Amino acid sequence: MSDNFKAVAQSWVAQNLPKTLVGVDIGMYGPQSSTPAVLEAFELWRQRLAEKGWGAPTWPVEYGGAGLSDAEAKVIARVIHKAGSMNPIPYLAGMGVTMVGPTILEYGTPEQCARHLPGMASGEMRWCLGLSEPNAGSDLASLATRAVKDDSGWVLNGQKTWTSGANKSQWCGALVRTDPTAAKREGISFLMLPMDQAGIETRPIRLIAGESPFCETFFNDARAASDDMLGELNNGWSVIKRLLQHERQSQTNAPPTSTKVEAIEALALQYVGLGPDGTLLDPDLRTRLAEHLMEAAAHDLTIGRIMAEAKSGNVEVSATASILKNSATDVAQHRSELLVEIMGNQGVGWEGDAFTAAELHTVREWLGVKAMSIYGGTYEVQKNIIAKNILGLPETTQKG
Numbered sequence: 001m002s003d004n005f006k007a008v009a010q011s012w013v014a015q016n017l018p019k020t021l022v023g024v025d026i027g028m029y030g031p032q033s034s035t036p037a038v039l040e041a042f043e044l045w046r047q048r049l050a051e052k053g054w055g056a057p058t059w060p061v062e063y064g065g066a067g068l069s070d071a072e073a074k075v076i077a078r079v080i081h082k083a084g085s086m087n088p089i090p091y092l093a094g095m096g097v098t099m100v101g102p103t104i105l106e107y108g109t110p111e112q113c114a115r116h117l118p119g120m121a122s123g124e125m126r127w128c129l130g131l132s133e134p135n136a137g138s139d140l141a142s143l144a145t146r147a148v149k150d151d152s153g154w155v156l157n158g159q160k161t162w163t164s165g166a167n168k169s170q171w172c173g174a175l176v177r178t179d180p181t182a183a184k185r186e187g188i189s190f191l192m193l194p195m196d197q198a199g200i201e202t203r204p205i206r207l208i209a210g211e212s213p214f215c216e217t218f219f220n221d222a223r224a225a226s227d228d229m230l231g232e233l234n235n236g237w238s239v240i241k242r243l244l245q246h247e248r249q250s251q252t253n254a255p256p257t258s259t260k261v262e263a264i265e266a267l268a269l270q271y272v273g274l275g276p277d278g279t280l281l282d283p284d285l286r287t288r289l290a291e292h293l294m295e296a297a298a299h300d301l302t303i304g305r306i307m308a309e310a311k312s313g314n315v316e317v318s319a320t321a322s323i324l325k326n327s328a329t330d331v332a333q334h335r336s337e338l339l340v341e342i343m344g345n346q347g348v349g350w351e352g353d354a355f356t357a358a359e360l361h362t363v364r365e366w367l368g369v370k371a372m373s374i375y376g377g378t379y380e381v382q383k384n385i386i387a388k389n390i391l392g393l394p395e396t397t398q399k400g
């Protein structure tokens, strides 16, 4: 990374981030119920980032990226965060930029890369992931959705569930059974298919934190093109293992913790107040807050160390994804529990003028982060992976 990369990024962001977006909560699906001016600014910001290749900065330029390093991408994210905004493209692309895209880069043909990556990198194509089924969650290899080849491509039948963003996505990456006679992990393939077709129905499921585009997805003679299989026929298990590592890695890359840490300390002082000795009034809360800050700092430092070791080739980052996913989950869940406690009654309001927007957001976030120990592979399943693949402990009696 060149010495002045940060300064160049700061200058670009200062010139290109529309001022109307500063401090606006963009949200996962773009600004909700916003003014036309904010929506217009949001679209301009997306276009500028896409033209610069900063929607997916580490991807090759020919596929819509900017050919930058991980470290440079991190600098860009921090600079945008510091300027009071965020990069909406990875959210607009759903599971595209963070999961399906990196897997296409590794397993895809040049034609598949050229066909699918630019739409993700510009945030114009949202992708969902059809993995889980009613009878296949942690034990994903039990999946039953079938894909059968005919003269013009693949025909899919079956049901997926918990498909985030399915009713808002243009494309789906689906794990399907292509050889029912093979051992359960050997007859599976990964297909990419457009969502806008008669053979797909999505039914949203309401989440505890409110409305959501989290769906049951039904394939009823849905179609995928012959050349939209990612990786080899019946080798989908390798493809999905890699994709899930990308998912776990993306879940460890929270925005810089330093700003969150200041925020939680400041909020504690605001809601709980200072005691006569000049420290937080509630000593028990003070201890737990300090423990949380240390846990968050240790998590950040561990990410930094692993990135540095990966750069020097001493560690394979993918092997650590399960550890980091669980520690990111601990940090996020402890933080949201502390925030609700700090706010007291104000932290459990659901609606109404008695609560500020930040208070209403806090209770939704507290409910929302509970899902973090479930999606992308549950907390317990990560512990199994750590025990088996990292610590080399023997198999449990429970096979999966």
Ligand SMILES: Cc1cc2nc3c(=O)[nH]c(=O)nc-3n(C[C@H](O)[C@H](O)[C@H](O)COP(=O)(O)OP(=O)(O)OC[C@H]3O[C@@H](n4cnc5c(N)ncnc54)[C@H](O)[C@@H]3O)c2cc1C
Residues within 6 Å of the ligand: 128, 129, 130, 131, 132, 133, 136, 137, 138, 139, 161, 162, 163, 164, 165, 214, 371, 374, 375, 376, 377, 378, 379, 380, 381, 384, 398, 399, 400
């Ligand atoms: C917000 C959210 C978004 C999601 N988005 C998607 C999506 O976009 N696409 C998609 O395909 N899926 C998605 N999922 C589904 C998610 O991947 C599954 O919920 C998850 O893999 C767990 O599967 P399950 O729900 O069937 O639980 P189960 O596998 O039935 O697990 C139930 C409980 O048993 C425990 N358990 C299971 N097996 C073991 C074991 N071997 N050892 C120890 N404990 C075990 C689990 O830890 C858990 O506590 C999402 C889930 C959530 C909550």
